[in-house]
Amino acid sequence: MRRLTFALIFHCTFFLILPSKAQPQKVRAASPVEIIKDRWGVNHIYAQNEHDLFYAQGYCAAQDRLFQLELWRRQATGTVAELLGSQELKRDQGARLFRFRAANRAALDAELNHYHPHGAAIIRAFVEGINAYITEIKKTPEKLPFEFKTLNTEPGLWTPEIVISRHQGLLSNVRDELNFGRLVYLIGADRLRALQWFHPRSDASGKDPITEPDLILRVPGEQLMQPILEIYDAFRLPLKFTSPPSPLSFVRRGGVLPVDLLSGIADYTEDRMSLSSPPLLRKERGPGGEVEDWFDTEKTMVGSNNWVVDGRHSVSGYPMLANDPHRAQSAPSLRYWVHLHAPNWNVVGAGEPTLPGVSVGHNEHGAWGLTIFETDNEDLYVYETNPKNRNQYKYGSRWETMRVVKETIPVRGAEPITVELKYTRHGPVTFEDTKNNRAYAVRAGWLERGCSPYLASLRMNQARSWAEFRQACSFSRIPGENMIWAGRPLPDKKGNIGWQAVGISPIRKGWTGLVPVPGDGRFEWGGYLPIDKLPHKVNPPEGYVVTANNNLTPTDFPNRNAIGWVWAGPSRAHRIEEVLTNGQRKTLSDFARLQADHLAIPARTLVPLLNPLVAEDLEAEQAASLLRKWNFELNPESVAATIYVAWETQLRQALYGAMVPEPARPYLRSLPTKRVLDWLTSPVILVPTGSTQSARIMDRDSLLLTCLTRAVADIKKRLGDNPDEWQYGQRANKHITLTHPLSALVSEEQRKRINLGPIPRGGYAETVNNTGNSLNQEHGASFRILVDTEDWDRTLGINSPGQSGNPDSPHYSDLFELWGRNGYFPVYFSKEKVKAVAESTMMLQPK
Incomplete structure (x- = not known):
């Protein structure tokens, strides 16, 4: 029954495909390396030593994501203007200004070895592998991916300095x-x-402390x-x-x-850009001269969910883990699955293709995942x-x-x-x-040294216990993350679960860092808070840990000024916890449904406000009637979901216009969900202070109905007059279309080949399946992983739109529709299982 359920839920179709054998590649490996590519495009790399393992990882990453690597290289080195002209001069100047600069070879080695005791050797081997593939393909430039031909350029060689670049500047505040x-x-x-x-x-009253910040x-x-x-x-x-x-x-x-x-x-x-900004604010540059709109939209593009449960909450009796990092949706994906196997290494998961190792995944001993933890x-x-x-x-x-x-x-x-x-x-x-x-x-x-994002995951990849994992976390400085662990039980010991916040956190004594300060010496950092002093827990009595970028910092945390002040709202975390504590033991199927959950927590607060009201406009009253009977789920087939999202958007825009003074609008682009809900449920400041409570409620009720009327009018403009055609998930409403970065440079025929979608979507920024606030989903979970530590071969994963960045590859978009159905593929760990689903095998042979 379990296998039947698996096939029905995860849409995994199996065919008898005989793996092909590629010609052996002559490379600078010390020993032969076997690379089995499975039918989902995941490379399983079997090497006989550490150097060859990461050499092969770099080689495979370049083979699958060459143009993506080239863009990374140019941004890291500040050479984009060399490709795109003077419009990119300031980008290159900024990249060079904020470059990490090692003074000499010894300083560079110290930087590289921060990420792993063998970090310098690992990173150099990874770079050698990238360069081996680049050198090889440049001998036959006609085989370069079409992006290079379109831009009339070739890929450049890599150095270790590119791997450790900070140019992506994660977690700016x-x-x-x-x-x-x-x-x-x-x-x-x-x-x-x-x-x-x-x-x-x-x-206790729910109000913010008046003395902080x-x-x-x-x-x-x-x-x-x-x-x-x-x-x-x-x-x-x-x-x-x-x-x-x-x-x-x-x-x-x-x-x-x-x-x-x-x-x-x-x-x-996510909470700071919960729905569309008011149209009057959509402009490219603010009064201060900086590009405003992009960054306020991008604040919604880095988030995530993860959770871990102990054996008391699982059907298997073993710890289980789920993770779905949220980033910009793109073709190709930011993430890249790989399986690394060599003496002392056996890890599968995903990371950025530009980095060795994996940032999320599992080895033989445990699994781990991440979400963002706010550090300032x-x-x-x-x-x-x-x-x-x-x-x-x-x-x-x-x-x-x-x-x-x-x-x-x-x-x-x-x-x-x-x-x-x-x-x-x-x-x-x-x-x-x-x-x-x-x-x-x-x-x-x-x-500072050791702050290349995610690279310290190399240490986590070899962790054998919670203690070793936590020690590895102490080297993880950027980005600030909630790291969770699910340990595989031993015969004489239960599997541990745990949470450790990580990140480089400056200590500020007597000031918060929330506004600019004089640089005259009065406002200095007092060093950095040791990572093991950041919040953490192991085997909590409730038997689970949930993080979704919400604030989990204990109220008595002594180093308040070392971490962030602005966090995501709690909606996603509350929903996950609600499902995990419903009294039923969970399977991977349950975890999969939870990752795809579309229940809108704010709707539970807002929709009941309509119950005592009657709209004068007939269409608005019909819309209200649908909302009153709705289950609060933003599913693609739901008409009520369309009405609710349009209504909530109108409410936010109206409150923004009423509450945010005009001079402040370029610098405060949206309102936190908490503020919106507080004002609407306790309308004490919607009208002048001298008004009675009944007057305030009447004013609030008028706002609710006016915004509902406006929402219906907006829907009719986009979807027509027939409510039967107002389904949420459709091309003219909530959907995803992935546009290749060079789409504007190619013919219409080529665009059809490289652009993907549309696919109907559900959810929005406040649902567990965080699909953002734009009608075309621009961010969310392109990568997901589910792990039951009872059997590593039962791990499930997805990566949209595919493992390859080359439109000529069958793995460029083969996972897109599966992802769009919230499906998964099996991520096999044992070589026996891997060989059973092999699509091809490649050997890297020493020269």
Whole structure:
């Protein structure tokens, strides 16, 4: 029965396919390496030593994701303008300004060995493998993926410095701090607290502590309105490829298409962009000069769910784990499955194709997963500069001289440009205000040693116990994460489950880091909080751990100023916990249904507000009637789901317009869900303070019905007059279409081959299956994993749209429809099972 259920739920169809044998490749491996590619495109690499294992991983990653690797290389090295022209100069300047720079070979080795005791050897072997494939394919350039031909370029060789690049800048918060400073200046700290939801906690009444956080502005507010972070933002923006009349002039003509193949943007907080921003705010640049809209949308693109249960909650009696990281949806996917097997290594899972090892997965001893944990690892410092020497700034009672680095940036179609990169004792200088004798620099914890995102997962890949896993976590500095563990039980010991928050967390004594501060020495970091001092637990009495980017920090946590103040709302976490505690032991099938869950927790609060009301508009009353009978699930076939999402959107926009002063709108682009729900359920500030409670409720009720009428009108414009055709999941409503980054550069016929979809979708940003707030799903879980530690061969996974980034590969999009049905494929661990589903076998032979 279990196998029948598996086949029905996970849509896994099996065929008798005889694996093909590829010609052996002559490479710089020490011993033969066997690579079995299964029918889902996952490479299972069997090597006889560590060097060859990671050499082969690099080789396979380049083979499957060559153009994605090339974009990573160019962004890491600040050479995008060499490919796309002068429009990318600021990106390259920002990438070089925030580059991690090892002083010498010994310093570089120390950096590489932070991630694993053999880190330098592992990373160099991985790079050798990438370069081996690049060298090989450049001998037959006609076989290069079409992107290289379209852009008239070739892939460049890699170095270890590219692997450890910080250019993707995960988990930025300095932009928020600049905007908080601007908001304090424009509307005052009290008003900002009323609009934003600052943590760490609420008191018994549900109100935020009035004494926290510290939002005292100690620098001139009017000077913060300048483009202070423009160069910082530039290297974090998605690449733009311009539609050309000919392949060689694409940098000068036509429209643009943004792409974020690497998803290297950060601040996630789904709660801060829960639904569409008001249309009046959709613009490219804010008054401060920085690109505003992209970053506020991107805050929804990094999140995740994970949970782990002990044997008391599973049918098997063994610990089980689930994880679905949320990032930008793209073709190809950010994630890349691989199975690594060699002496002392046996791990399967997924990570970014540009990194060795896996960041989420399991070995023979346990499984692990991650979600984002908010750490505040950036601050913006403001300096007084010397009017007689612009390269000097005041620190204490003396002038200090900035370090100046000159670099030359190659530019396609133009002469190279030489730029000056400046640094204070705190970090890179992003803006100089010569009129007011001010300079601004970002101190970023992620520029310290050992802060390449996810790379410390190499240590986790070999963990054999909770203790070893937690020790490995102590090296994981970027991004801040909730790491969970499910240990396989031993004959004489139960399997442990646990949670460890990780991340580099500066200690601030007496100040919060929420707004820009003077760089004169009064606001220094007091080192970094040891990772083992961050929140954690093992074998909790309730028998489970759930994290979904919500705030799990204990109320008595002593180092409040070392972690973040703005977190995702609790909706997804509450729903997961609700299902896990319903009294039924769980199977992987149950976990799969939970990962695809579409129940909208906010709807449970908002829809009952309609119960006593009657709309004067007949169509609005019919819509209200459908909502009253609805089960709160945003399923693709649901008409009520369409009505609810449109209604909630209208409510948010109306409240935004009423509550956010106009001068503040460029810097506060949306409202937290908590604020929206609080105001609507306890409408104490929807009308002037002097009004009676009954007047406030009447005002609230009028708002509810007015927004419902507007929602129906909006739906009719998009979907027509017939409510029977208002299903939520459809091309004109909630769906996903993946557009290849070079779609604007190719013919219509080619677009049909490289663009994917549409596929109907359900859910939104507040559901466990987080599909975001746009009608076309732009982010969410392209990768998922489910593990029952009783049997590693029962692991399930998915990766959309496929393992390969090459449209000519059968694995470019073969998983897209399966993913769209919330399906999975089996991720086999034993070689016997792997061989049974082999599609091809390749041997890497020593030269």
